[in-house]
Amino acid sequence: MKNLLNAGVGPGLVWLALLSIILLPSPATATSKTAQASNVKAELAYQKANTEFTQFNDLRLKITRGGKTLLDQPLPDSEGNWPLVALGTDWAKENAQAAFQVRDLDGNQEPEVLIDLFTGGAHCCTYSLIYRYNPNSQKYSYNRFEWGNGGYQLQDLDKNGVPEFNGRNDAFAYAFGSYAASGYPLQIWQYRQGKMVDVTRQYPKLIYNDAHFWWQTFVERQNDSVEYGKGALAAYLADKYLLGQGQDGWQKVQKAYKGPDRQQYFTELRRFLRQTGYISGKSR
Numbered sequence: 593m594k595n596l597l598n599a600g601v602g603p604g605l606v607w608l609a610l611l612s613i614i615l616l617p618s619p620a621t622a623t624s625k626t627a628q629a630s631n632v633k634a635e636l637a638y639q640k641a642n643t644e645f646t647q648f649n650d651l652r653l654k655i656t657r658g659g660k661t662l663l664d665q666p667l668p669d670s671e672g673n674w675p676l677v678a679l680g681t682d683w684a685k686e687n688a689q690a691a692f693q694v695r696d697l698d699g700n701q702e703p704e705v706l707i708d709l710f711t712g713g714a715h716c717c718t719y720s721l722i723y724r725y726n727p728n729s730q731k732y733s734y735n736r737f738e739w740g741n742g743g744y745q746l747q748d749l750d751k752n753g754v755p756e757f758n759g760r761n762d763a764f765a766y767a768f769g770s771y772a773a774s775g776y777p778l779q780i781w782q783y784r785q786g787k788m789v790d791v792t793r794q795y796p797k798l799i800y801n802d803a804h805f806w807w808q809t810f811v812e813r814q815n816d817s818v819e820y821g822k823g824a825l826a827a828y829l830a831d832k833y834l835l836g837q838g839q840d841g842w843q844k845v846q847k848a849y850k851g852p853d854r855q856q857y858f859t860e861l862r863r864f865l866r867q868t869g870y871i872s873g874k875s876r
Contacts, residue, residue: 622650629694629703631658632725636692636707655705655723655732663732667707667721695746697722697783699754704783705732708743716741716765724786737788741765742776749780749795756791757781758798761830763868768826768861769819775809775827777834778802793834803831810848818851825849826861833870 624637633656638648651667691708698704705723718739723732740762749756760776767774778799781788792799810824825845832841851857865871 625692627692627694627705629696632656632694632703632705634692634694634705634723653705653707653723657725662725662730663723667709668734668736695755697755698785699752700785702727706746718743722783722786735786738762741771744781749798754782757783757788761868764823764827764830767864768822768857769817773817773819773823775806775823775825777806777827777830796835799831799834803828803835806831807844814848818853821849821851822857822861826864829861830865830868830870833865838871 622637622639624635626633626635628634635654637650637652637654639650640648653663653665653667654661655663692706694703694705696703697706702725704725707721707723708718709721710718718741720737720739721734722737723734725732739759742760742762744757744759746755747758748754749758758778758780761779762776764776765771765774778792778795779790780792780795780798782791783789806824806828810821810828813824814821825848829838829841829845832838845861846854846858849857862871
């Protein structure tokens with residue numbers, strides 16, 4: 593400070609310069625997490641975003657296989673280039689989803705790298721990036737899978753060593769009411785050679801339990817508002833079609849729903865279930 597004063601710089605400017613240094617935000621510190629299976633190791637690096645929320649910028653993934661780095665690049669940006677909430681960070685220790693891990697997802701003895709991300713909205717949107725090794729090119733490439741307003745649990749439902757993505761059908765969001773009043777039928781996927789395959793019908797017991805849940809939800813909440821009843825019955829009927837019990841489901845739905853828009857609701861529900869693949873060309 594003496595040197596500055598001797599150089600002719602006024603004391604006011606000196607204190608202003610010192611204050612600006614003190615008030616400057618400290619540079620963001622990079623943090624990283626690692627996951628490994630067999631000879632595949634993944635490192636996810638990120639920085640805390642300068643926001644009031646728990647969000648992250650500059651996410652970068654490095655994958656080594658047998659000690660050799662085969663991928664080292666930033667994660668693709670989210671829509672609008674918003675800071676991401678990375679479910680694989682310490683922020684989500686209690687999150688039920690498998691947020692960041694290296695795991696054989698399709699049973700081919702070659703581990704994939706799975707990263708779950710959330711764009712930071714009120715309840716949307718979540719998605720997964722799955723990095724898969726190509727032995728011919730000896731490179732990793734990724735596919736993005738959208739979960740929308742919901743998510744999934746990675747579970748080995750049939751205990752065969754290959755996990756399933758146990759989730760819900762997000763197409764039902766806002767279909768017959770608000771987000772909170774929407775019902776979401778069970779939907780289960782398996783990851784196979786870079787694609788998600790819907791295998792829900794292979795789990796009739798889980799479908800039955802889900803149908804029972806939505807019927808009970810209708811019974812308990814039908815008096816809250818019309819849209820709560822419509823959302824629950826839509827999910828219930830979708831499950832009934834998955835069980836091959838569509839006709840029985842329709843009879844119960846038509847008997848149960850007493851709203852003033854009965855015929856309009858039934859018409860829209862039938863059209864929606866046909867558009868989403870629950871009702872086939874021959875089904876009624």
